[in-house]
Amino acid sequence: xxxxxxxxxxxxxxxxxKNGTLICESDGTIVDIIDNNGELKEESxxxxxxxxxVPGFVNTHCHLELSHLKGKIEEKTGIGGFIGKxxxxxxxxxxxxxKAIEIADRKMWAAGTAAVGDISNSNxxxxxxxxxxxxxxxxxxxxxxxxxxxxxAFEYAKNVLSEFRENKLPASIIPHSPYSVSKPLFExxxxxxxAEKSLLSIHNQESKGETQFYKxxxxxxxxxxxxxxxxxxxxxxxxxxxxIISIMKYLPPxxxxxxxxxxxxxxxxxNELKHNRSLENIWFALCPNSNLYIENKLPPxxxxxxxxxxICLGTDSLASNHQLSILEEMITIQQNFTELKLEELxxxxxxxxxxxxxIESTFGTFQAGKNPGVNLISGFDFxxxxxxxxxxxxxxx
Ligand SMILES: [Zn+2]
Numbered sequence: 001x002x003x004x005x006x007x008x009x010x011x012x013x014x015x016x017x018k019n020g021t022l023i024c025e026s027d028g029t030i031v032d033i034i035d036n037n038g039e040l041k042e043e044s045x046x047x048x049x050x051x052x053x054v055p056g057f058v059n060t061h062c063h064l065e066l067s068h069l070k071g072k073i074e075e076k077t078g079i080g081g082f083i084g085k086x087x088x089x090x091x092x093x094x095x096x097x098x099k100a101i102e103i104a105d106r107k108m109w110a111a112g113t114a115a116v117g118d119i120s121n122s123n124x125x126x127x128x129x130x131x132x133x134x135x136x137x138x139x140x141x142x143x144x145x146x147x148x149x150x151x152x153a154f155e156y157a158k159n160v161l162s163e164f165r166e167n168k169l170p171a172s173i174i175p176h177s178p179y180s181v182s183k184p185l186f187e188x189x190x191x192x193x194x195a196e197k198s199l200l201s202i203h204n205q206e207s208k209g210e211t212q213f214y215k216x217x218x219x220x221x222x223x224x225x226x227x228x229x230x231x232x233x234x235x236x237x238x239x240x241x242x243x244i245i246s247i248m249k250y251l252p253p254x255x256x257x258x259x260x261x262x263x264x265x266x267x268x269x270x271n272e273l274k275h276n277r278s279l280e281n282i283w284f285a286l287c288p289n290s291n292l293y294i295e296n297k298l299p300p301x302x303x304x305x306x307x308x309x310x311i312c313l314g315t316d317s318l319a320s321n322h323q324l325s326i327l328e329e330m331i332t333i334q335q336n337f338t339e340l341k342l343e344e345l346x347x348x349x350x351x352x353x354x355x356x357x358x359i360e361s362t363f364g365t366f367q368a369g370k371n372p373g374v375n376l377i378s379g380f381d382f383x384x385x386x387x388x389x390x391x392x393x394x395x396x397x
Contacts, residue, residue, distance in 0.1 A: 001025060004374060004396060005040055006049040007382065009033065010343065011366035012351050016385075021046070022053060028371045028397045049376050053396070054346055055366055056114025056373025057326035058353025060285045061201070061260045061314025063119045064128065068092055068100035069319035076296045079207035080220025084228045086319060094124070101128045104324055109133050111325040112375035112393040115354065115363050117201065117258065117285075117314070119174075123163045130167055137357050138164050139201050142189060143176035146231050150184035154192075172198035175250070177206070178243035179213050179221045186250040194252045199358060201258035201285075202251070204244050205265045207295055214243045245272050253277035258356050260285045260314060263299045270307050283310045283356035286348075288332045290316030301337050312352040327377065327393045334387045342385055373397055 002024050009020035011033055019040040023031040040048065066086070073085045105128050108116065115135040118125065121143075129136045140161045144153035157173045164171035175181040175189050193200050205211065212219035217238035225231045239246040244265070251257055253276075259265075262284050273279065286299050304311055315324040322328075330345050350372070354364030363372045374397035379390040 001031070002397070003043065003046045004049070004053065005036075005046055006051055006053045006376065007380075008052045009366065010052055010054045010346055012055055012343075012346055013365040013367060016052070016343070020053075022366060022374065024374065024397060028373065030366055030368050030370050030372070032368060033366050047396075049378075049396070051376050051378040052380055053366075054112075054375050054377060055350045055364060056375060056395075057112050057349050058115045058312070058357065058359075058363060059108065059113050059315050059324065059326050060117040060258055060283065060312045060353045060356050061119070061287055061316060062108075062116050062324060063317035063319070064101045064104055064116075064125045065097070065120055065122065066090065066317035066319040067104035068097045069317070070100070070322075073319055075293050078220060078295060079209045080224055082294045082320065083224055087228055089319075097124060098127070100318075101125055104318060105129075105132050105134060108324045110395060111323070111327065112373065112395050113324070113326060114373040115357060115359055117353075117357050119201075120160065120164075120171075123160055126164060126167050126169065129169050135359060135363070136169060137199065137359075138169055138171040139174045139199075140164065140171055141174055141176045142185060143180040144185050145180050145182055145225055145229075145233070147182040147184050147235065150182055150188060153185055154188040172196065172200070174201045177203040177210070178247045179210055179225075186247065190250045190252060193255050197255065199258075200251055200255045201260060202247075204259040204262055205242070205269070206261040206263055206291075208264055210243050211264055214239055214241060214246055242266070242269050244269050248273065248276060253281075256281050256283075256356070256358060258283045258285050258312070261287060261291065261299065262304070263291050263295060263297055265300065267303060267307075270303075270309075279309060283312045283352065285312050285314045285356070286329070286333070287314045287316040287321075288329055288336075289322070290320040292332070293320040293322075298336055301333065301340075310352055310355070311348045312356045313349050325393070327387075327391065331387050331389060331391060335389065338386075342387060345387075 005021040021034040142157040209220040213221040351364035354360040
């Protein structure tokens with residue numbers, strides 16, 4: 001049994017407790033959270049830390065597979081430049097890719113990450129995920145823009161899915177994005193998701209180019225498909241509507257859904273979405289550091305707050321981020337949206353992420369019986385109760 005006290009405890013499901021004590025089993029299971037009415041008495045075996053205690057973070061969008069691309073892609077080139085580069089760089093020797101994946105997993109754990117929703121196009125992360133102390137849900141991502149590729153692409157995804165499941169790792173098949181999946185492939189993914197009641201996720205409105213492709217059929221995405229991938233896109237008919245509105249018919253309203261990025265999502269998109277399905281089981285995953293890396297733009301967080309959306313956080317991959325750290329994502333948001341309260345940011349970083357992945361019975365809050373991990377954040381501004389650019393995280397449990 002451990003007794004851990006700190007200047008403040010943020011249980012997430014209740015207001016912060018000054019000088020509180022957290023009691024947990026040696027395996028990390030929370031036994032009790034004690035409110036000492038602000039006054040901590042000395043006690044044998046009590047650990048005290050200056051800083052705040054928060055539950056382990058949940059990263060709802062990552063690509064471990066791209067960890068070997070850290071620092072390889074130039075910043076702020078826009079989506080056209082980025083996806084073009086990924087395509088030429090991603091295939092390297094198996095050993096160095098696996099090594100980079102293993103290091104990224106260990107660093108994520110040390111940075112207080114308890115659970116991850118990880119995008120995979122292959123089975124290469126299985127070995128690391130089996131050994132990891134982190135909980136992973138793998139999103140087996142399928143893509144193929146030409147309709148003739150649908151059958152092959154879906155069969156490939158099904159094989160990868162079986163490999164994860166055979167290794168007792170939770171996984172589900174998802175579409176990559178509105179601009180990389182053909183109608184027949186979307187149909188297959190939809191049918192499968194509906195039958196399995198599985199967890200869905202899709203990259204959404206990450207760039208202006210995506211909207212341009214759907215509204216007019218041209219721009220950087222059309223150029224990438226034609227020039228980098230050499231795909232015949234003569235079958236493509238722009239819908240005249242935004243991407244999410246055009247493809248939402250392929251995302252069954254019964255399924256839990258994580259929309260990733262939402263950098264260029266507008267109020268009209270949210271209105272249309274609301275008309276067609278409940279927003280209750282949609283989670284809007286924000287990856288601000290990746291958005292700044294690629295497009296140098298942040299999602300409309302004030303609008304999302306006004307609309308009372310379920311917000312959660314992700315890091316995206318090391319191809320478009322300097323680290324895989326949810327704390328760094330929170331700091332970026334705090335710096336750019338100074339009115340945000342830490343309690344709200346923490347809900348996004350922990351409980352909402354856990355709900356998005358369907359693991360809230362174990363993760364996301366300090367509550368007796370859960371095993372969410374315990375993080376200490378130091379370098380905290382106690383006067384304003386805010387994170388600062390020098391805030392650091394250390395995993396205690
Ligand atoms: Zn991504």
